Amino acid sequence: MADRVTALARTHFASRAELVFHPQCFLTDGHFAGDDGARAAALADVANDPAIDAVWFARGGYGSCRILPVVLPKLGPRAREKLYLGYSDLGSLLAGLHSAGIRRLAHGPMPADIIRKGGEAAVLRALSYLVDKDKAALEPHVKAGTPHAAFNLTILSHLIGTPWQPDLAGHVLMVEDVSEHMYRIDRALFHVTSNEAMRKIAGLRLGRVSDVLPNEPEFGKSEEDVAQHWCRVSGIAYLGRADIGHDADNKVVPFGA
Amino acid sequence: MADRVTALARTHFASRAELVFHPQCFLTDGHFAGDDGARAAALADVANDPAIDAVWFARGGYGSCRILPVVLPKLGPRAREKLYLGYSDLGSLLAGLHSAGIRRLAHGPMPADIIRKGGEAAVLRALSYLVDKDKAALEPHVKAGTPHAAFNLTILSHLIGTPWQPDLAGHVLMVEDVSEHMYRIDRALFHVTSNEAMRKIAGLRLGRVSDVLPNEPEFGKSEEDVAQHWCRVSGIAYLGRADIGHDADNKVVPFGA
Numbered sequence: 009m010a011d012r013v014t015a016l017a018r019t020h021f022a023s024r025a026e027l028v029f030h031p032q033c034f035l036t037d038g039h040f041a042g043d044d045g046a047r048a049a050a051l052a053d054v055a056n057d058p059a060i061d062a063v064w065f066a067r068g069g070y071g072s073c074r075i076l077p078v079v080l081p082k083l084g085p086r087a088r089e090k091l092y093l094g095y096s097d098l099g100s101l102l103a104g105l106h107s108a109g110i111r112r113l114a115h116g117p118m119p120a121d122i123i124r125k126g127g128e129a130a131v132l133r134a135l136s137y138l139v140d141k142d143k144a145a146l147e148p149h150v151k152a153g154t155p156h157a158a159f160n161l162t163i164l165s166h167l168i169g170t171p172w173q174p175d176l177a178g179h180v181l182m183v184e185d186v187s188e189h190m191y192r193i194d195r196a197l198f199h200v201t202s203n204e205a206m207r208k209i210a211g212l213r214l215g216r217v218s219d220v221l222p223n224e225p226e227f228g229k230s231e232e233d234v235a236q237h238w239c240r241v242s243g244i245a246y247l248g249r250a251d252i253g254h255d256a257d258n259k260v261v262p263f264g265a
Numbered sequence: 266m267a268d269r270v271t272a273l274a275r276t277h278f279a280s281r282a283e284l285v286f287h288p289q290c291f292l293t294d295g296h297f298a299g300d301d302g303a304r305a306a307a308l309a310d311v312a313n314d315p316a317i318d319a320v321w322f323a324r325g326g327y328g329s330c331r332i333l334p335v336v337l338p339k340l341g342p343r344a345r346e347k348l349y350l351g352y353s354d355l356g357s358l359l360a361g362l363h364s365a366g367i368r369r370l371a372h373g374p375m376p377a378d379i380i381r382k383g384g385e386a387a388v389l390r391a392l393s394y395l396v397d398k399d400k401a402a403l404e405p406h407v408k409a410g411t412p413h414a415a416f417n418l419t420i421l422s423h424l425i426g427t428p429w430q431p432d433l434a435g436h437v438l439m440v441e442d443v444s445e446h447m448y449r450i451d452r453a454l455f456h457v458t459s460n461e462a463m464r465k466i467a468g469l470r471l472g473r474v475s476d477v478l479p480n481e482p483e484f485g486k487s488e489e490d491v492a493q494h495w496c497r498v499s500g501i502a503y504l505g506r507a508d509i510g511h512d513a514d515n516k517v518v519p520f521g522a
Contacts, residue, residue, distance in 0.1 A: 037485075038483060038485025038486070039448060039480060039482060039483070039484045039485055070448040070451075070452065071448075073452060073455045073456075074451075074455065077459075077498060165422075165423065166422065166452055166453070166455070167456075168425055168426035168427075168456075169426025169430065169456075170425075170426075170456065170459040171459065171461070172459075173426065191296060191327040191328075194327075194331075195327065195330060195423050196423070198330045198331065198423070199330075199423045199424075199425075199426075199427065202334075202427040202428065202429075203426045203427055204428070223296060225295065225296060226295060226296070227295060227296045228294075228295025228296055229295065241334060
């Protein structure tokens with residue numbers, strides 16, 4: 009994956025983009041790409057390195073919440089200047105960086121998306137945002153002057169009530185999810201919209217909820233039904249769909265205004 | 266199930282226990298036993314009825330969080346006097362009742378446990394607690410004078426940061442779970458132990474984590490590994506195992522001291 013993404017970047021951006029994959033990306037420790045210490049140290053390495061302009065998280069899965077308590081205190085002034093891009097499980101780190109006052113954050117494709125059908129387009133979209141801040145890469149509802157944020161819904165739910173819950177007052181929040189039962193989508197929306205601080209968002213946009221696992225009996229409500237239900241209950245404005253998700257069409261959502 | 270449980274109660278407790286199944290228990294609405302309004306109204310009915318001594322939740326599944334915002338404001342003074350018993354998804358209601366100041370709450374078997382292998386023993390254990398406050402029904406670590414509480418871990422995670430998060434300062438907290446991937450158990454423990462108020466519990470006991478879904482690759486850590494990890498990170502005392510779980514051996518844990 010790293011070789012394919014590097015070749016793609018070279019073809020399309022020549023010397024304007026140099027990708028450096030940290031050796032940690034190739035480690036294996038059970039479920040994880042290296043143990044918590046190795047993953048936290050790698051992130052601190054690249055975040056604090058003045059020669060690096062942006063941190064592009066390589067892939068999702070599970071585990072970024074585990075390094076939050078360790079890595080955030082290690083981030084110095086250089087870490088505050090650069091851009092961070094990722095999605096899915098990396099929402100834990102986007103939220104943690106946000107809670108640490110770091111503001112150049114974006115939700116969007118990662119290098120590992122190269123293996124999806126049509127994945128080259130996703131990777132090129134991310135690169136065009138990272139290198140050129142290409143407006144064509146952005147989720148089409150993102151407007152200058154309106155603060156936005158985007159998260160995997162399940163990940164955001166697991167940050168509610170922790171020190172890393174992002175303060176999204178006044179933000180349009182976009183959420184997406186994948187490979188969950190519809191009752192879990194409903195429960196995560198109950199959770200996120202029941203938190204007092206989350207009720208201060210400007211509104212909710214629902215990204216794609218893909219590969220929903222079968223429910224026995226049928227849950228009987230769609231993702232838009234349950235999103236509208238919890239927006240109604242919580243007094244949050246439901247703003248419609250968002251062009252984000254676990255797929256090659258996933259657009260970039262920069263955090264903030 | 267209702268007939269079998271009723272017959273069992275009659276055989277063992279004769280006229281000392283009269284079970285009344287609310288008609289709502291037999292409704293069907295997609296995934297749910299009646300729509301949110303019907304389920305909330307049924308709970309308010311039995312909770313506010315002076316002729317009823319205890320509310321024994323009939324079964325888990327999913328949906329009790331959906332009625333929280335509706336049912337709690339409907340509970341009058343009679344609802345505060347009686348005992349409530351259930352577990353699994355019903356943790357949402359136990360927590361909601363706790364946050365409303367209702368204190369006669371217990372985590373333990375439900376009528377639907379009758380269909381488990383050995384389920385009659387579970388149902389009789391619950392009845393012996395409901396009718397006789399039989400000490401043999403209690404989880405063996407429960408001690409008079411020490412406040413306890415028990416929850417399904419995933420349900421508790423989805424209450425963190427909501428108005429229904431129970432204040433468990435000074436309580437020994439027991440958690441159990443079923444049919445989750447180990448990475449989800451790890452993530453839920455990250456979540457619960459990262460909340461500031463939850464760090465005020467007296468300690469954590471780990472119930473059974475059964476029917477763990479396969480992880481690819483192997484997660485490489487057991488439920489006790491991840492419980493001990495997050496207790497260490499959060500400064501919460503890990504107190505060992507608890508005799509609760511989604512099985513016929515599930516013991517009763519009364520809330521409070």
